[in-house]
Amino acid sequence: MSEFKHKPVLLRKTIDALLHRDSRAEKQYLDSGIFVDGTFGRGGHSMELLNNLDNNSKLFVFDKDPDAIKAADLLSLKDHRVHVIHNSFVKMKEELLSRNIDKVDGIMLDLGVSSPQLDNPCRGFSFLNEGPLDMRMDTTRGIALDKWLEKADIHDIRKIIFDYGEERFATKIAKEIVARRKIKPIQTTAELADCVSSVVYKSEKGKHPATRTFQALRIYINNELEELSLAFPSFIELLKPYGRLAVISFHSLEDRIVKRMIRSFESPSDFYSRLPLMENELPKPIIRSLGRIFPENSEILENKRSRSALLRIAERTTIPFFNFLKFCKF
Secondary structure, X not given: OOOOOOOOOOHHHHHHHHOOOOOOOOOOOOOOOEXXXXXXXXXXXXXXXXXXXXXXXXXXXXXXXXXXXXXXXXXXXXXXXXXXXXXXXXXXXXXXXXXXXXXXXXXXXXXXXXHHHHHOHHHOOOOOOOXXXXXXXXXXXXXXXXXXXXXOOHHHHHHXXXXXXXXXXXXXXXXXXXXXXXXXXXXXXXXXXXXHHOOOOOOOOOOOOOHHHHHHHHHHHOOHHHHHHHHHHHHHXXXXXXXXXXXXXXXXXXXXXXXXHHHHHHOOHHHHOOOOOOHHHOOOOOEEEEEEEOOOHHHHHHOHHHOOOEEEEEEEOOOOOOOHHHHOOO
């Protein structure tokens, strides 16, 4: 595991936000509490958080990736504050309640694919190194991408690449995938990258022609956006009053969901205004947005993968939680 290095992005900003060590804090900063890392990865953010917490604190770490869980288990052997859960953050509330935890002081998420996943050819996430076309974050369940591509309908392939990759050549790519699989199954990252490159004549400067397609198929295989949308209300519900949520996203599709969710819980009166209620009966904000943070130039120079990162922070208010979003259609 050690051969695949991962440098966490926006590290100090994320930890400062969780512990109220920023200019927006309304209460004294924290050095104790119950926290959750919903995407452990290789534990960069978790270890930095632990360095700033006292011995009585607890940190629950989630990840779908068996390799990440191995790293988390090693950390838990060295630090009694760490509690490891091999599951998606979409099951966070359920898993915590089963451990008699119903409120936490902070939750952090570092969305998307991690550097070790990208750098390990065996995982099939990257077109830079040839490997089996898997792309599952949890290799113990679900269907690998190569198996899905064997039978997927051309219209489904096109829609996924267009919707999740915002790829304007989606139709051509889908047609080429179907044409090639009739001759030979597409089984490696190199074969898929070549397939895409053969029909994408123009790509953004500095980007491989297959970048958007790989992103789209990874998002689909791992159900990333649906899980984020489904889980978000539970994050808000789990937070104590003044508890913080810190979410790092890497592309507009993720950030759009995070931004929309924060705005919805910050302005629930926008939903209730459709109902026959007096103005003084409209609900108050359940959370408040503390804005967004981008990496500084110095971090981008040291870690190129941080260039597209965006951190959004929200803080729980004292208003009782109610998930009105289940009645909404976005």
